[in-house]
Amino acid sequence: MNDRSADADRHPAGHDTDHGADSGANSGTARGTGRGGERGGERGARRGGVGPAGHVPAPPRRGRRPGSGRTPVALALPALLGLAFLILPLVGLFVRAPWSGLSEQLTSTAVWDALRLSLISATAATAVSLVLGVPLAWLLARTELPGRRVVRALVTLPLVLPPVVGGVALLLVLGRRGIVGSWLDSAFGITLPFTTAGVVIAEAFVAMPFLVISVEGALRAADPRFEEAAATLGASRLTAFRRVTLPMIAPGIGAGAVLAWARALGEFGATITFAGNFPGRTQTMPLAVYLAMESDPQAAIALSLVLLAVSVAVLAGLRDRWLSTP
Numbered sequence: 001m002n003d004r005s006a007d008a009d010r011h012p013a014g015h016d017t018d019h020g021a022d023s024g025a026n027s028g029t030a031r032g033t034g035r036g037g038e039r040g041g042e043r044g045a046r047r048g049g050v051g052p053a054g055h056v057p058a059p060p061r062r063g064r065r066p067g068s069g070r071t072p073v074a075l076a077l078p079a080l081l082g083l084a085f086l087i088l089p090l091v092g093l094f095v096r097a098p099w100s101g102l103s104e105q106l107t108s109t110a111v112w113d114a115l116r117l118s119l120i121s122a123t124a125a126t127a128v129s130l131v132l133g134v135p136l137a138w139l140l141a142r143t144e145l146p147g148r149r150v151v152r153a154l155v156t157l158p159l160v161l162p163p164v165v166g167g168v169a170l171l172l173v174l175g176r177r178g179i180v181g182s183w184l185d186s187a188f189g190i191t192l193p194f195t196t197a198g199v200v201i202a203e204a205f206v207a208m209p210f211l212v213i214s215v216e217g218a219l220r221a222a223d224p225r226f227e228e229a230a231a232t233l234g235a236s237r238l239t240a241f242r243r244v245t246l247p248m249i250a251p252g253i254g255a256g257a258v259l260a261w262a263r264a265l266g267e268f269g270a271t272i273t274f275a276g277n278f279p280g281r282t283q284t285m286p287l288a289v290y291l292a293m294e295s296d297p298q299a300a301i302a303l304s305l306v307l308l309a310v311s312v313a314v315l316a317g318l319r320d321r322w323l324s325t326p
Helices: 002-010 013-047 073-095 102-106 109-142 148-160 163-174 181-188 196-221 225-232 237-248 250-265 269-274 285-295 297-322
Strands: none
Touching (some): 073 297, 102 297, 109 148, 109 196, 109 285, 109 297, 163 181, 163 196, 163 269, 196 250, 196 269, 225 237, 237 250, 250 297, 269 285, 285 297
């Protein structure tokens, strides 16, 4: 009896209760910590790419573009035929070229005169197209011009108009008896047909639509808010065009200039109709090839090779200069 009382004195009831409470609290904390750790670990695993069951998903495949699988035969066959259709005529030039007498053909003065005139006139026609075509493209893209659709149709008309018809139209307007040409002749003594200036005008007439279409597309793709921001800062419309718009559409201008230059270099119909075929004055390389084809086909092939080489070299250089992306 006394021993039990002594034990009760040494281990009071309150102490047992506190110990039990501490044990329960510790076990509850441990369970809560375990559940929190499991949830945190699960969240971390999911963030790290591990699935809920410990599965690690396979990394995405690299190096393959969408749709880069096997090419359908229905598309590959027409594509190869189209490529052959474009390349085989050029291959024919190299196969049939008079390689033994090519040096004699290329040292002719008439060949170099025609080549020089072609390069000068094509460059001048491209410059005329830039001066007149860029403002025209801006007018079509940035203003609410009345009859804008009609104007755009008229601008693109030389693309579908036969070049010979374009040459006849130029004669009716700028010829000595033309609507404007008679006035130029009587007032200033300026005669444009059958001159080097006539070659430039004929080439610019057929080449300018390529530049206008390219620049107009670039203007429509450019954000006009930059121009509006420049206007709010006090810049005039001309200053905003020169300092803001032109740098934005420079790739489009470069692409249009390349197309215009290439079209002017190969122009034949409008040139021979409006400017004639006079060696050293209006005879460009296409006209020289046509004239040589009637009398000396071997010389025509040699001239064609020269024109092909110059065209490829210049276009490749212009593409690297204007159309390359950083």
